[in-house]
Amino acid sequence: QVQLVESGGGLVQPGGSLRLSCAASGSIFSIYAMNWYRQAPGKQRELVAGIITGGSTYVADSVKGRFTISRDNAKNMVYLQMNSLKPEDTGVYYCNAKLHLTTGAIGDYWGQGTQVTVSS
Numbered sequence: 001q002v003q004l005v006e007s008g009g010g011l012v013q014p015g016g017s018l019r020l021s022c023a024a025s026g027s028i029f030s031i032y033a034m035n036w037y038r039q040a041p042g043k044q045r046e047l048v049a050g051i052i053t054g055g056s057t058y059v060a061d062s063v064k065g066r067f068t069i070s071r072d073n074a075k076n077m078v079y080l081q082m083n084s085l086k087p088e089d090t091g092v093y094y095c096n097a098k099l100h101l102t103t104g105a106i107g108d109y110w111g112q113g114t115q116v117t118v119s120s
Helices: none
Strands: 002-007 010-012 018-026 028-039 046-052 057-059 067-072 077-082 091-101 106-110 114-118
Antiparallel strands (some): 002 018, 046 057, 067 077
16 A cells, blocks of 8 residues: 655745645655655646656746755655745645556555645
8 A cells, every 4th residue: 555645734924934744655666766746726726846867856837946846766755845935835735646556556656735824
């Protein structure tokens, strides 16, 4: 069984910073990719940032220059450093991982989501 556990969400003022963490555990052989998505009320879920084997990263244009994704391979963790937060960054942030399991299978897994609220 695979579990993604997120932490770091909360309430922050505009211009502030948060760091989200996601730890993957379970029958994991290796991680192909880890991503952060977010969903605001009334909007579709969008890919915010991703990191793949080899360390290549992607960040959405809407957060470029403000958000940084990184990983700790030894701990099966991924982080999202969010700086200069804006009210429009508010939403539920989800950790997603494409994993190679010890069974040999490959699957996509999701965390439970963590609320990020940017407000005065």
